[in-house]
Amino acid sequence: MKFRFVLMAFLVASAMSLGLVANASNGGSKDAPKDTAAAAAAPAGQSVDNQAAQKENMHLEGERRFRSNCARCHAAPPKFSPRMMATIVRHMRVRAAITDQDMHLILRYMTE
Amino acid sequence: MMCRFVLWPRIVAKAGLLGLFFVFSLAVQAQDDGFKAVPILTGSTAYFTRVTAGQYQDAPSVSPLLLLPLGDKWLIEVKGSYSETFTKDPEDNYFENKASYGMPYGQIDYVANRYMTLVAGRFTTPFNIYGERLAPNWIRALQTNPLTSPVTSGSALGGMVRGGFPTTDNLNLTYALYFSSNNTHHLLATDRSTGGRIGFFLPRQRLEIGASFQQVLQADRPHSSGIFFEWQSDRAPVTVRSEYARSSGTKGSGYWIESVYRLSQITPLRRLELVGRGEQFFAASRLSAATIKKLGALGKDTNEADFGMNYYLRSDIRASASYGRQFVLGRNANLWTIGMTYRFLMPMLPQGGAR
Numbered sequence: 326m327k328f329r330f331v332l333m334a335f336l337v338a339s340a341m342s343l344g345l346v347a348n349a350s351n352g353g354s355k356d357a358p359k360d361t362a363a364a365a366a367a368p369a370g371q372s373v374d375n376q377a378a379q380k381e382n383m384h385l386e387g388e389r390r391f392r393s394n395c396a397r398c399h400a401a402p403p404k405f406s407p408r409m410m411a412t413i414v415r416h417m418r419v420r421a422a423i424t425d426q427d428m429h430l431i432l433r434y435m436t437e
Numbered sequence: 438m439m440c441r442f443v444l445w446p447r448i449v450a451k452a453g454l455l456g457l458f459f460v461f462s463l464a465v466q467a468q469d470d471g472f473k474a475v476p477i478l479t480g481s482t483a484y485f486t487r488v489t490a491g492q493y494q495d496a497p498s499v500s501p502l503l504l505l506p507l508g509d510k511w512l513i514e515v516k517g518s519y520s521e522t523f524t525k526d527p528e529d530n531y532f533e534n535k536a537s538y539g540m541p542y543g544q545i546d547y548v549a550n551r552y553m554t555l556v557a558g559r560f561t562t563p564f565n566i567y568g569e570r571l572a573p574n575w576i577r578a579l580q581t582n583p584l585t586s587p588v589t590s591g592s593a594l595g596g597m598v599r600g601g602f603p604t605t606d607n608l609n610l611t612y613a614l615y616f617s618s619n620n621t622h623h624l625l626a627t628d629r630s631t632g633g634r635i636g637f638f639l640p641r642q643r644l645e646i647g648a649s650f651q652q653v654l655q656a657d658r659p660h661s662s663g664i665f666f667e668w669q670s671d672r673a674p675v676t677v678r679s680e681y682a683r684s685s686g687t688k689g690s691g692y693w694i695e696s697v698y699r700l701s702q703i704t705p706l707r708r709l710e711l712v713g714r715g716e717q718f719f720a721a722s723r724l725s726a727a728t729i730k731k732l733g734a735l736g737k738d739t740n741e742a743d744f745g746m747n748y749y750l751r752s753d754i755r756a757s758a759s760y761g762r763q764f765v766l767g768r769n770a771n772l773w774t775i776g777m778t779y780r781f782l783m784p785m786l787p788q789g790g791a792r
Binding site for chain 2: 332338343354356365381389392393396397398399400401403405406407408409411412413415416419420421422423424425427432
């Protein structure tokens with residue numbers, strides 16, 4: 326009885342993990358950067374205005390994520406070079422448990 | 438034979454979980470940032486003058502942090518600390534100079550996937566939030582440590598699994614699980630212990646709440662538990678944070694609550710922030726006189742209130758001053774602090790500024 330229960334639990338856990346993995350591999354994860362999907366779906370002749378609006382949205386979203394994640398603990402630093410920011414954000418991802426999506430948006434915001 | 442038969446479902450379950458862990462890590466790859474990370478040297482220097490119950494001290498310090506990224510997924514982090522404390526006697530003569538140094542953490546991180554990072558080496562124990570996030574002197578709002586800081590082991594030597602991911606549009610789940618081995622080196626001492634932390638972060642409300650647990654696996658095997666919250670208003674530049682920690686052993690329990698108000702709405706004072714913190718510590722009951730002496734500050738009930746201000750000359754240079762009143766049975770004391778902190782950051786390669 327106990328063995329059956331363990332086996333069933335294992336199978337259910339395996340199925341759930343594989344489902345999640347498949348979802349992530351297909352880019353179906355909800356924490357994938359939204360601008361990537363939006364850019365792919367955009368028609369080739371998208372107007373310059375739309376692109377500017379999208380860029381502005383990404384900027385605002387990045388600023389919002391920066392304020393909610395980083396500014397809770399410390400003052401806003403100056404903007405460093407993109408390569409330095411990539412290291413800083415990786416460090417803070419570990420230290421402050423920042424999500425993958427937030428990390429990318431913050432990196433983009435801090436390197437614009 | 439019988440014993441093996443009884444145990445093997447448990448072994449299968451453990452092996453299955455381990456297998457899932459590896460499949461999960463390998464299948465979901467971390468995303469490339471598009472920028473090649475460069476090694477950097479960062480950290481902070483500080484000079485503080487403290488007057489604690491009439492005892493005058495000058496304390497310059499430096500805490501360098503080397504960040505060495507390897508590829509897209511690896512990061513080596515090594516932080517050192519060095520400080521000198523010059524103590525003055527009532528006749529205004531410096532009579533003692535004590536140097537202290539150490540390595541708060543030296544760890545290697547592997548970003549396994551977007552949900553999980555593996556950490557190995559010496560790292561800060563993930564218990565509540567003060568030690569990991571707020572302790573650097575250029576970040577902390579008040580330079581005095583909370584009374585609850587020594588309740589748990591500050592550092593660990595071993596491995597850790599941690600991460601954070603969104604569960605809904607407005608809820609991020611963060612977690613950390615670790616184990617640590619015993620190390621008796623006089624500078625790098627750690628306890629054999631295990632524990633973890635779970636946090637729930639609501640980005641829109643800028644509210645995070647969570648809980649921590651630590652089980653020491655040596656000596657008296659005490660366990661500690663804690664809860665924390667941090668909230669920042671989006672209408673006013675106010676941050677409120679608090680921690681509670683309790684130990685089952687001789688180290689007692691306590692809590693602190695801190696509020697930080699940045700006067701950014703008043704133009705001439707926009708670089709100034711005001712800080713207040715209240716805290717209570719309750720020593721464990723039925724302690725022997727010898728244990729109380731050994732525990733020091735953790736051996737007595739203590740109440741403390743601190744008020745301070747920080748002025749940002751630049752985003753990386755800050756002047757700080759604070760006053761606190763500590764209430765301990767038979768020995769109340771004033772705590773004055775004034776000083777400056779500087780946070781430095783530089784690339785370790787000449788092309789650090791290039792893409």
